[in-house]
Every structure is written in structure tokens, then in C-alpha cells.
Amino acid sequence: MALSRSTSLLQKNIVFRCLAALSVTPGIAASAQVCSATRTFSSGSDEVEKAKLAAAAREKYGKEPTIFSKIIDKTIPADIIYEDDKVLAFRDVNPQAPVHFLVIPKEPIIGISKATDEDTQLLGYLLNTARKCAVSEGLSNGYRIVINDGKDGAQSVFHLHIHVLGGRQMGWPPG
Template identity: 55%
Template sequence: MSVFKKIIDREIPADIVFEDELCLAFRDINPQAPAHILVIPKKEIVSLIDLTDEDEQIVGRCVLVATKIAAKEGLSAGYRLIVNCGDDGGQEVPHLHFHLMGGRKLTWPPG
């Protein structure tokens, strides 16, 4: 069971900013920008590699939720939505998650 599943199940506390039947969003405990929020599907999906056609609504909902949170967080100057995929892509938790980051000028390349 991943740490994100434990957050979904309320076994681990988190600073939750949004929740509905498909996804959950909470503040990252190790923020890399002034605003750093993770948006995750409640369904256990390991990574983008593991998506199926039936996950289209879930992933779409996560992206839409991220844009709504960005507006609520006052990130109108811009933000970044990042998905790390697999070990070489920097994914540390085996549960699909979107990093919503902003609140400062973000540089490129990211790393």
C-alpha cells in the first residue's frame, strides 16, 4: 500500500485542499515552490504507464481539479502541472500523482 493510499484512507494525516469521489488534493510535505499541491486519483493507478481507457474520466478530473485549485491559490501568473513517470522519470511514490507548482517564476529545464 502506498503512502498516498494511506492518505486516502485517512491512516496518515494530510493538509487536504480538495476531495471528491474521484480525486484528492493535498499540500506536499516537502514543497519545491511556494504553492506545491499533489492531486491524486482515489483509484490506485501506479503511473501513466498503467492507464487504461476506463481511466480517462479520472485523469481528466484530476487535471480539471488542478486548474481550479491553481485559480483558488492565486496562481494566475502561471503554474506548472507535472507528472513523473517511472524511476527514470523521477517518480518516487507508486501512485499516479500530479504536482501543481507555482507562486514563483519556474525555470526550465526543471532538472
């Protein structure tokens, strides 16, 4: 993976740590590793392209571990703000608002459209955890909750995740 001169030292460190963590995982294709790893530090301007690449990699390589499963098992570091036996919440490394964190289930669900009736309790728990974390992050004036689903929804990591964004006035429509 080539890194440009404009890539910050922090970004390079994240790249190398992600790739190092991924390289010790047997059975994962290198291109799928790069697709998953680069999600954590790329800009928000190319989310649609990243979603297309992630969807193609998922089709080609199947149910490989995602960057989020590696955060759950602590092989990739994250700034965790909440964790229990069901969910994990951590700050987004490419924040799109002054406060931007993700809430993910520890039990992988590919996306909201792939959830079943059996997931109903966990889905409610995810939203309630997002609410509690928003309170603890000081988002008393409001916040936005976003779930991207599938290629057309710009989902770039195929592990259900809730974005919580706040700390500023949000615009509408979102995009």
C-alpha cells in the first residue's frame, strides 16, 4: 500500500498497525484486508466508492472478518467509549461532526436489512446504547443517528453499525 507525503504520521501509524494486525490472521485475502483496513482512515468524500469496493470484496471473499470484528477482539485499537457483553461503542477515526461515534453489536449482523425477528431485542439495545452514549458525550441539544445499509446506502463495512453524530447543527436533507 503506497502512502503519499500528505498522509499524516498518525494515519501512517494506523495503516501499519491495521495491516500488521490483519497480516497475522490466516485465510484472509490481502485485497480484502486492504479494503477493510482503509475504511478507518479515508475521507468521507468517497463513501459511495468505498461502499462499492466493500460490496465487491464481500461478494468475492465471503464472510471474512471485518475491521469491526477486529476492534471487538482488540486486534485493532479503537477509542472505546462504552462496552458490555452485547455491544461496543467507539469514536469514529474519521469524524464527520464534532462528536461522532459508532455503536456495533458484538454478534455480527451484516446490515439492518439482514436482521431478523430474532434480532429485535438486540436492535433495540443498540439504539438504547446509542442514546446513553449520546448523553454521556454531552449531546443534550440533539444528535443524528445514521445506519447505512447495502451498496446503495453507502455501507462500507458489512457489520451493522450505528453512527451517532452531534455537537453542531445538522443540515437536512443529509444527502
